Amino acid sequence: MIVLNLVCRHEHRFEGWFASAEAFENQLQRSLVNCPICNSVEVSRLPSGPHVVTSSSRTTAPDDAGHESLEAVQGLLLEALKTAARDSENVGHRFPEEARRIHYKEAPARSIRGVASADETRDLLDEGIVVIPLPVPPSEDTH
Numbered sequence: 254m255i256v257l258n259l260v261c262r263h264e265h266r267f268e269g270w271f272a273s274a275e276a277f278e279n280q281l282q283r284s285l286v287n288c289p290i291c292n293s294v295e296v297s298r299l300p301s302g303p304h305v306v307t308s309s310s311r312t313t314a315p316d317d318a319g320h321e322s323l324e325a326v327q328g329l330l331l332e333a334l335k336t337a338a339r340d341s342e343n344v345g346h347r348f349p350e351e352a353r354r355i356h357y358k359e360a361p362a363r364s365i366r367g368v369a370s371a372d373e374t375r376d377l378l379d380e381g382i383v384v385i386p387l388p389v390p391p392s393e394d395t396h
Contacts (some may be wrong), residue, residue, distance in 0.1 A: 254377035256392075261288035334387060341366045349373040356382045 257277060258271045265288050271277040277298075280286050284294040314316050341364035344351040349369025354360035369384070371375070 258299040259286070259288075259296050260299050261291060261293040262292050263288070263293060265293075266299070267288040336366070337364070338366060340364060343367060349377060352377055352382050352384060353380070356380070 255271055255277075256271060257269045257271065257274075258266065260266050262307040267289055269277065271280070271287060277286070281296060287294045288296060320323045344365050346368050348365065351360065351365055351367070352369075355362055355365070366387075368372045369386075374384055374386060
């Protein structure tokens with residue numbers, strides 16, 4: 254795996270990850286490489302040495318500052334999940350039904366949480382009902 258520095262015709266700079274330089278060239282010729290900012294397919298490589306991603310480079314330990322930052326983000330995320338759980342009504346396995354009732358204004362609008370299968374979640378999203386699957390914080394059960 255190689256990481257290339259790329260630029261589009263609008264001077265937006267971004268990275269691209271490819272199996273090889275040949276894979277990049279092949280995708281570029283087929284207009285499969287596009288700028289994530291403006292969607293332009295007029296992309297070129299910036300002069301730089303490619304960064305090769307190996308399994309050993311992926312598992313290098315972050316420095317202490319990165320580790321502390323990661324722990325801080327995890328702590329904030331956990332607190333946000335706890336707040337969302339505390340400030341919502343637990344409807345359990347009735348979640349898909351209750352989400353539809355709220356969406357179609359058959360029940361009062363409110364924050365709810367509960368349990369839905371992957372298929373039920375996809376069906377809700379297909380209906381235009383915004384749901385966000387989230388992990389349950391350890392201290393918050395779905396009882």
